[in-house]
Amino acid sequence: MRILQTDPDDARFAAWCGVWAASQRADRPDELPRPAREHVALGRRLVEPGGSMAGTHRAAVAGDAVVGALRLLLPVRDNTAVAYVDLAVHPDARRRGVGSALLEEAGRIAAAAGRTAMVAEVDEPVPDPPGRAFARHHGWTCDLQESRRDLALPVDEDRLSALETEARAAGEDYEVLTWRDRTPDALAEDRALLGRRMSTDAPSGDVPVEEEHWDVARIREDEAAHLARGRTVLTGGAVRDGRLVAYSELHVPLEEPERAHQGATLVLREHRGHRLGARVKVAVLRELAATLPQVRRISTYNAESNRPMVAVNEALGFRRSGGLSTWSRRI
Ligand SMILES: CC(C)(COP(=O)(O)OP(=O)(O)OC[C@H]1O[C@@H](n2cnc3c(N)ncnc32)[C@H](O)[C@@H]1OP(=O)(O)O)[C@@H](O)C(=O)NCCC(=O)NCCS
Structure with missing residues (x-):
């Protein structure tokens, strides 16, 4: 060989x-x-x-x-x-x-x-797949364990509107909007800050990663990369006083749009407690149903310790479907 x-x-x-x-x-x-x-x-x-x-x-x-x-x-x-x-x-x-x-x-x-370190992910459709045994054999450590959850579409309308009404009442000062593929110029700086926060706020266990540096140029690089991959990205955002304070993304591969992937969801720390996570997710699901009804399923990955995100996902109807582990080894 x-x-x-x-x-x-x-x-x-x-x-x-x-x-x-x-x-x-x-x-x-x-x-x-x-x-x-x-x-x-x-x-x-x-x-x-x-x-x-x-x-x-x-x-x-x-x-x-x-x-x-x-x-x-x-x-x-x-x-x-x-x-x-x-x-x-x-x-x-x-x-x-x-x-x-x-x-x-x-x-x-x-x-x-x-x-000085290598990091790898192991998809776990079943408990204990070959990747885990392989990683252990090579002396890697498991730094993060996440669950995958799938949502079958379309989501039951009653469930969606109940969640939306409840969430709206908790944050009336926020406006929610959606966009596709390109972040509006007026929100791009804020979107970069949210990208930076996302890299540290989502639980990452012991994975040896540090804060990512995001600016508008990197946002645009990322958007171009999704399009080049044949993916369209729908985003829901929450705005207060003209500033973007929360977002949630869905990635849809246009060649095989049956399955979409949940991208990042983040509410800035100082704006938590207003059910904005649920609101931006509902907004993006509604946009998905209106513009890409071919999507049958969405997959998302969360650490079980991320209770607020898991609770929103379960309220929407996401159900567990295997896991994902992240491993590392020092070189
Ligand atoms: C994980 C994967 C890359 C292993 O490739 P491979 O060529 O079969 O691995 P190797 O032959 O080098 O295995 C080395 C050791 O890992 C362990 N191992 C690998 N596969 C195993 C399995 N199915 N069950 C138990 N142990 C296993 C064994 O200790 C093995 O040594 P042994 O065969 O002498 O017992 C392969 O199964 C794969 O492609 N899986 C899907 C993708 C993936 O999980 N990638 C891993 C990211 S780290």
């Missing part, structure tokens, strides 16, 4: 994406895997000069076949001690050391880039 560098312009990249698709199909057979287009767009973003994320890809090749796929993400503006590892081995090639060889390579690249 050889480990070779690859990128979206390389002839092997389609097979590299194929390993991810096969791995996701095996682990979550009821879901469509991430389309290759998303891997390509992310790969191109990593080599764009001036971007907030750099990185590289490796393919494990046996004979002519790509059997393992590694992507290493290296944040540039903040968290420069960390390397994020995405790793998958084709189901037919597992338990032969392919994953271990790619992980060793990841450690080498990360150390050469001056990183």
Whole structure:
């Protein structure tokens, strides 16, 4: 087996994406895997000069076949001690050391880039999936355990309007609005502050991450990246005295819009207690139903310790569907 560098312009990249698709199909057979287009767009973003994320890809090749796929993400503006590892081995090639060889390579690249810790996520459709045993085998520690919850759409109208009426009464001074793909210019500075707060306010357990640096340029970079990936993003926001103080995002892959992904939801600390989390979520769900009725399901991830967010999600009808763990190891 050889480990070779690859990128979206390389002839092997389609097979590299194929390993991810096969791995996701095996682990979550009821879901469509991430389309290759998303891997390509992310790969191109990593080599764009001036971007907030750099990185590289490796393919494990046996004979002519790509059997393992590694992507290493290296944040540039903040968290420069960390390397994020995405790793998958084709189901037919597992338990032969392919994953271990790619992980060793990841450690080498990360150390050469001056990183002192690696972080990786393990999707857990069932309790104790291979990724957990693999991470433990390599001496990684589990720093954060989250639950995944799914919401089947459409949401029952009575449930939605009851929640909306209740939430509205708790925060009459706030105006709620929605937008798609591009944050209005007048709110972009505030949206950057919310991005910064989001990086530290959501529970992150012992994951070795620090506050992210967000400005308007990074907001615009992020918006362009979602469009390049073939995703549209619906956002609900709460405004008081012209300032954006809360937001919630939904990401919809346009090629396969049946399943949407909940993005960030945050209420600035000083504006909590007015049910704004529920209000912006209801607003964005209504916008989704009106403009993208093809979406059948939304998935979200939360630490169980994040009781306020879990309570809003359960009130909306989200139900548990597996988990996600985050692991790290010092290099
Ligand atoms: C996790 C994954 C990358 C492992 O790849 P792999 O090539 O099968 O791993 P290796 O053969 O190098 O396994 C190394 C050790 O990890 C442990 N391990 C790996 N898979 C295991 C499993 N299914 N059950 C129990 N232990 C397992 C074992 O200790 C194994 O050593 P052994 O085979 O000598 O007992 C692969 O199962 C996969 O792609 N899973 C889906 C994506 C994922 O979870 N990525 C992990 C992100 S860290």
